[in-house]
Amino acid sequence: MAQDLSKSSSTQTSSPAHVAIIMDGNGRWAQLRGQPRLMGHRAGAKRIREIVQTCPNVGVKYLTIFAFSTENWKRTQSEVSGLMTLFRQYIKREARNLAKEGVRVRFIGDRVRLDDKLVKLMDELEQLTETNDRVHLTIALNYGSRDEVARATKRLAHDVAIGKLLVADIGEETLPKYLDTCVLPDPDLVVRTSGEARISNFLLWQSAYSEYEFVDTLWPDFSAEIFENIVDRFKSRDRRFGGIKV
Ligand code: IPE
């Protein structure tokens, strides 16, 4: 059998097909201006459109953004409810534009804890854009990687219990089929804004071989130009996937 060297080649030249962004720093952006944190979230939500629009120009087919984590419920009730209102407003305001621009929208995360009105809007946006293929935008909402793996494991165990899956057939390709991201490729590049260098429970399984970029910019100041520079830098990374240069 011919050896597959495609993943152990030397210099990277292509764009990252899938970029995942931890949009962090909204609160600090607002605090720096003496504004309530929610103003930072509003400013942050407005940045998304430009980044989505930039994707096709820089060869990014999949963009995944972290909007609300399973841990973010720990924030004050007023911040959490402000964010939930903002998510509903964002979907209503952006739906038509996203559909028109050929963006296919998906949501990942556990919907059970989200309110019915929001879930309905999420379902409708997914349906409205399901035939689009220009850019695939995935919004992680009430998403936590550990929670995702736990939910996936439950479904996997259920399939074993009913005889649909044999224990002997479980391999490393099995679990991803049960993750919320089952239809998505793994991210090539994970970006976090605001200077924090941690993952905060985002795409743990999926980012096993991702490249990482931690940038100091606060999310509401993130721009198409910064995004383009990050994508450019990715192209000179040497991804070896455990192999060696040939
Ligand atoms: C990211 O910004 C948005 C969410 C987590 C919802 P933050 O709200 O975490 O902003 P900082 O980190 O407090 O500045």
Ligand code: IPE
């Ligand atoms: C991660 O940011 C979650 C999102 C960007 C939605 P956080 O601000 O919640 O992460 P920590 O608390 O700094 O780790």
Ligand code: MG
């Ligand atoms: Mg933060």
